[in-house]
Amino acid sequence: MTTTTIAHPIPADWRDFLALTKPRVMRSVVFTGLCGMLVAPVSLPPVIAFTAILAIAIAAAAAGTLNQWYEADIDALMKRTAKRPLAAGRMDRESALHFGIGLGVFSVLLMGLVVNLIAAAFLAVSILFYVVIYTIGLKRFTPQNIVIGGAAGAFPPLIGWVAATGEISLLPVLMFGLIFLWTPPHSWALALLIRDDYAKGGVPMMPVVAGARTTRWQMLFYAVAMAIVAVMPWPLGLAGAFYGIVAAVASAAFVALNIWVVMVAAPTPATMKPERVLFVYSIGYILAMFAALVVDRWIA
Known part of the structure; x- marks a missing residue:
């Protein structure tokens, strides 16, 4: 170092x-x-x-x-x-x-x-x-x-x-998995926006090493896996319908934003870059998911 x-x-x-x-x-x-x-x-x-x-x-x-x-x-x-x-x-x-x-x-x-x-x-x-x-x-x-x-x-x-x-039981393991799979698309969305900064610092973030296109596709892969894990507590009987519906809708939007990130290759205004929209949404998403779990438990 x-x-x-x-x-x-x-x-x-x-x-x-x-x-x-x-x-x-x-x-x-x-x-x-x-x-x-x-x-x-x-x-x-x-x-x-x-x-x-x-x-x-x-x-x-x-x-x-x-x-x-x-x-x-x-x-x-x-x-x-x-x-x-x-x-x-x-x-x-x-x-x-x-x-x-x-x-x-x-x-x-x-x-x-x-x-x-x-x-x-x-x-x-x-x-x-x-x-x-x-x-x-x-x-x-x-x-x-x-x-x-x-x-x-x-x-x-x-x-x-x-x-x-x-x-430990299955539900906290799924909560762990949700954050674990959420982290790559969340972090790489930011990394795509400040790729030059990471390059200057010598940090081998995915956009710096593999390029933007590969990073975007990997983000989509993790987003899909995350969405599956996010919804799983509902069919497994670990959470109720309130959580299940919130998880399904919010996760579908998360995946859709990642598809937008993959599909939009042309330069866009800084305020409308899909990576920026995804990054901001991802913060609200993870907070909403855990809040929904708590509300679901209270109303059960």
Whole structure:
């Protein structure tokens, strides 16, 4: 790894430490983790439930911090990430490393001591997977980085379920699979929009290595697989008609947008690029799917 050396970093303040935690990513992690807990057949006491979600949030903050610690050199080269605390020179890497490790250890201990050891083990695996497997082992070396690394972002609903029940069953596995298969089309839609930025940073994202056409077709493949997994809880009796209808309609729209991405090859206005529309829709889609699971459980 090439290290970005800052001779005299500007003193960091609380906003820089907050930025290290990737708050936007943390919000989605907390939401899916909470949904995994709420759809479980067991209700936790409020204090324990809050503690479990807090531990998931702190773990996400730890993973985001350690990701930025390791990728400071790449972030400094990319327009999208150049203003991050380490890339911009507002913080030294050692402080970020200590902050990230401290958050990670605390989150796992909190989950293990207050909730249960199985949830704590999954939480530890999720942090290590994101930092060691994805950030260090995959991100710089293979265009499949986001495919394999997508498992890291798929852990929260599984952890939420295990926090409530202490065990794994088919529904949380399907929730895991939904996020895992959603990640490639979601991430590659963004990668198509900022392909030059990734190339400048030396990150072998699929559009950089394989080109736009191959990327678009692979996005469609994952979108179809994702749609199948998204609907499966309904016919399997793990969710009711409300969820099933929402999943079928929303997933059909997701696949349709991916077909649009494949079919539209001519240049289009920046605001109407199919990749941009898909990226924005994909964020709402994944949130809506998990919200629908919770509502379905409440009305069942």
